[in-house]
Every structure is written in structure tokens, then in C-alpha cells.
Amino acid sequence: MxxxxxxxxxxxxxxxxxxxxxxxxxxxxxxxxxxxxxxxxxxxxxxxxxxxxxxxxxxxxxxxxxxxxxxxxxxxxxxxxxxxxxxxxxxxxxxxxxxxxxxxxxxxxxxxxxxxxxxxxxxxxxxxxxxxxxxxxxxxxxxxxxxxxxxxxxxxxxxxxxxxxxxxxxxxxxxxxxxxxxxxxxxxxxxxxxxxxxxxxxxxxxxxxxxxxxxxxxxxxxxxxxxIYHHPKTPFVATFVGKANIFEGTWENNIFTPQGTNEKWKDIGVTKELISENMYALRPEQIELKHAGQNENFGEILTRQFQGKEYHYSVRYNNQTVIVYRPVSEKFRVGDYVSLNPLGNH
The missing domain is CATH 3.40.50.300 (P-loop containing nucleotide triphosphate hydrolases)
Known part of the structure; x- marks a missing residue:
């Protein structure tokens, strides 16, 4: 039927x-x-x-x-x-x-x-x-x-x-x-x-x-x-279903530059609908954190929550709060300065 x-x-x-x-x-x-x-x-x-x-x-x-x-x-x-x-x-x-x-x-x-x-x-x-x-x-x-x-x-x-x-x-x-x-x-x-x-x-x-x-x-x-989870077509779907972080910026030849930075992020499967709106969606588990070095765009760890197999971090990055999930082997402290990149963006 x-x-x-x-x-x-x-x-x-x-x-x-x-x-x-x-x-x-x-x-x-x-x-x-x-x-x-x-x-x-x-x-x-x-x-x-x-x-x-x-x-x-x-x-x-x-x-x-x-x-x-x-x-x-x-x-x-x-x-x-x-x-x-x-x-x-x-x-x-x-x-x-x-x-x-x-x-x-x-x-x-x-x-x-x-x-x-x-x-x-x-x-x-x-x-x-x-x-x-x-x-x-x-x-x-x-x-x-x-x-x-x-x-x-x-x-x-x-x-x-x-x-x-x-x-x-x-x-x-x-x-x-x-x-x-x-x-x-x-x-x-x-x-x-x-x-x-x-x-x-x-x-x-x-x-x-x-x-x-x-x-x-x-x-x-x-x-x-x-x-729905891996290929959201709208900012609402990305944030409601995948709890994704939405970054605004510019796209050029499949490379994204977050607004206010000189970072270069590769396309990891962002839908054409989000690309057309100059957006980049990253779910919390898709983000890599490293201690920030000199001349890097960095964020500041605001909170850390222990969740058994991973830590949930909130990071102040470029005037927005970004949620990041990292394994317990990667432990940062509140107040640490970190660089932020999509996983595999090397």
C-alpha cells in the first residue's frame, strides 16, 4: 500500500x-x-x-x-x-x-x-x-x-x-x-x-x-x-541532525577559507547547497584540535566535559562557539589555545 x-x-x-x-x-x-x-x-x-x-x-x-x-x-x-x-x-x-x-x-x-x-x-x-x-x-x-x-x-x-x-x-x-x-x-x-x-x-x-x-x-x-547525517542540504538540517558547526566564508576551487582567517580547508563532502551559500559544515567529531603555534588562527578552550570515551569541548573560535568531540587520549585544559581544522585537512 x-x-x-x-x-x-x-x-x-x-x-x-x-x-x-x-x-x-x-x-x-x-x-x-x-x-x-x-x-x-x-x-x-x-x-x-x-x-x-x-x-x-x-x-x-x-x-x-x-x-x-x-x-x-x-x-x-x-x-x-x-x-x-x-x-x-x-x-x-x-x-x-x-x-x-x-x-x-x-x-x-x-x-x-x-x-x-x-x-x-x-x-x-x-x-x-x-x-x-x-x-x-x-x-x-x-x-x-x-x-x-x-x-x-x-x-x-x-x-x-x-x-x-x-x-x-x-x-x-x-x-x-x-x-x-x-x-x-x-x-x-x-x-x-x-x-x-x-x-x-x-x-x-x-x-x-x-x-x-x-x-x-x-x-x-x-x-x-x-x-541526512552526512550530506545535509541546509544549515538547519546540519545543525539539528548532525549537531554540526556552521562556518561562513568563501569557496574557491573546492577550497574553503573561513571568514576572518587565512585558513584553507579542503572540501570533505559539503553539499552543493551549502557551498552555494558560502558555508562549511563540520560535525563535532570531524574537527581536529592541536595546541596553537605562532602565526596560527587559534581558538580558546572554554569548557571540557568528560564523556567516558571522549571529551566534549566548546571552543571560542573566530567569534563563534564551536563544539568539538575528541578522544580521551587528546586532553586539553580550559584556557588552552588551539588550532582548529577538519580531520584529514593536510
Whole structure:
């Protein structure tokens, strides 16, 4: 099943939440929508679910028009399930009853699945590893177990499109890592297309086949995790996803000179879009530090943070603060003067 979002705009009064959004979600794909709060990612998800209607544009699911500015197919009439940030569990229903509910009421559940709902409940309980908790109520479960129930309820009717709205944001750091693996496993087992909204770049990079990076209602870039991380096309993508440092200066014959210096930096794969804006992006781990010698453009170490296998430094360089990650074998002190270069720029 393919889902197509065509020229979608969404306004709330005078506020434009989405601007000319175009994307195709392929059958069985894991697509992450990544961006800061207020960028429009949840609005786009709600349009896909049928909770909102577009101001302009069209949405097609499996070649059928489900939304435009005049008509909207209601959520219960789409072969779609949603996992909410808040879990949205019913306090009076057991784990098994949560899984059974969509099997009874989802219009796209086929007759065989409906007639053998007990088998499907047992199958889903096994998938999400909740078999020992089948008879428990939500109040008797941990946060991670509640999220598994929410996932189980969503996958029970075998939807063709599974929507997830920041499902891990209410869990602690260790549980989030564990649940990433669970969701990847669910994707492999269900083969459903997943649209996963998050503001956490780590989640998107770890799980998705493709990532949409959004900012202020616009799509900044669409690509694989590797493309988004290694080849950002805009300053926003570079800084939001790769936590890159952006340097302004001039380009000449694939050589970059940072503004206010006489340094010469080689092109290490900067995208043509950033080159056209006379910019150079360096992620913290791409920067080499050395104690500054005479006649060098140098920076000053402002802070140092120990992070186990590496130190995180902030460096005042040419009127901007640059973040640098270096291994513990390369230790500098606060106040040291250092030269700064891209790794391999020799």
C-alpha cells in the first residue's frame, strides 16, 4: 500500500502549520518525521490519521482519495492504526481486552481474523512479550509495559499504515533504547508501513528507512539516515541532525577559507547547497584540535566535559562557539589555545 501526500497545506486561523508538503510513503517503509516542537510533524500525522482535514491538497491511501479541502474519510474508515504519546489505555480493560478491542471494532479486520481473535490475541501477546501480563490492568503495569500494550493494540488488526506520535518520549533513557529495538522488530514482523514522529534525532537515525526533516511547516530535506547525517542540504538540517558547526566564508576551487582567517580547508563532502551559500559544515567529531603555534588562527578552550570515551569541548573560535568531540587520549585544559581544522585537512 502506498500513501501519497500531495501539495498539502494546513492553516489554523492565520497560522500556517504546513506549507506545500509532498511525500510518498512506500509499502512496508519505516518513515520518520523529525523536527523541533511546532514544526508541523504532528499536524501531518493527524492529517494522515484523519483527525484533521487539509486546507489545500490531497491525501491518497492505496490509490483512494481520503482527504482534500472538501471531503475527508474518517479515521475509522481508513486501514490505519495510531500509537499515542500518552499510551491512551483504558483503565478498566485488561491487556488482552485492549488487544481484542480493535479485532472486534476495526472495519478492516477480515472475517478469519475476527473469527479467530483468541489466536490473534495470543500471537500479539507473544510478539510484544506480554504473555504473563494478559490479565493485568494498566495501573498494574510499568511504563514500558504500557507502551507495549499500546503497540499491541495498534498492530492487532494488521493495519497497512501504522502511525506513531513520539511513542517513547514518556519513557526513561534506558527504556527508550530497549523500545527502539522492539519497534524495529515489530516493523520486521508486521511489514506495515510506519510513520514515526519524533524530535529525537537518535531515534530517527537508528530506526528509519527514510527521514523527513521539518522546520516551521516546511520540509527541509528527505533522505536516508546516512544522507541526512552526512550530506545535509541546509544549515538547519546540519545543525539539528548532525549537531554540526556552521562556518561562513568563501569557496574557491573546492577550497574553503573561513571568514576572518587565512585558513584553507579542503572540501570533505559539503553539499552543493551549502557551498552555494558560502558555508562549511563540520560535525563535532570531524574537527581536529592541536595546541596553537605562532602565526596560527587559534581558538580558546572554554569548557571540557568528560564523556567516558571522549571529551566534549566548546571552543571560542573566530567569534563563534564551536563544539568539538575528541578522544580521551587528546586532553586539553580550559584556557588552552588551539588550532582548529577538519580531520584529514593536510
Amino acid at each position: 502506498t500513501t501519497e501526500v500531495v501539495n498539502i497545506n494546513k492553516s489554523f486561523g492565520d497560522f500556517r502549520a504546513l506549507n506545500d508538503i509532498n511525500v510518498t510513503i512506500n509499502d512496508g517503509e519505516f518513515l520518520a518525521i523529525l523536527g523541533p516542537s511546532g514544526c508541523g510533524k504532528t499536524t501531518l500525522l493527524r492529517l494522515l490519521a484523519g483527525f484533521e482535514s487539509p486546507t489545500d491538497g490531497m491525501i491518497h491511501i492505496n490509490k483512494s482519495l481520503v482527504a482534500d479541502r472538501k471531503t475527508i474519510t474518517q479515521p475509522e474508515q481508513r486501514n490505519v492504526s495510531m500509537v499515542f504519546q500518552s499510551f491512551a489505555l483504558w483503565p478498566h480493560m485488561t491487556v488482552s481486552q485492549h488487544i481484542e478491542f480493535p479485532l472486534k471494532h476495526h472495519r478492516y479486520v477480515d472475517a478469519e481474523l475476527r473469527n479467530h481473535s483468541k489466536d490473534r490475541i495470543d500471537e500479539v501477546l507473544k510478539i510484544v512479550e506480554l504473555e504473563p501480563f494478559a490479565g493485568r490492568l494498566p495501573g498494574e503495569l510499568s511504563g514500558g509495559q504500557k507502551q507495549r500494550v499500546s503497540l499491541a493494540r495498534a498492530i492487532a488488526p494488521k493495519p497497512e499504515l501504522l502511525l506513531m506520535d513520539e511513542p517513547l518520549s514518556n519513557l526513561d533513557a534506558e527504556l527508550r533504547l530497549e523500545m527502539r529495538r522492539e519497534i524495529q522488530n515489530l516493523h520486521r514482523l508486521t511489514q506495515a508501513a510506519i510513520v514515526y514522529v519524533t524530535h529525537d534525532q537518535g531515534e530517527a537515525l537508528a530506526m528509519a528507512d527514510r527521514i523527513i526533516v521539518m522546520n516551521k511547516g516546511h520540509i527541509e530535506q528527505i533522505g536516508s539516515p546516512e544522507e
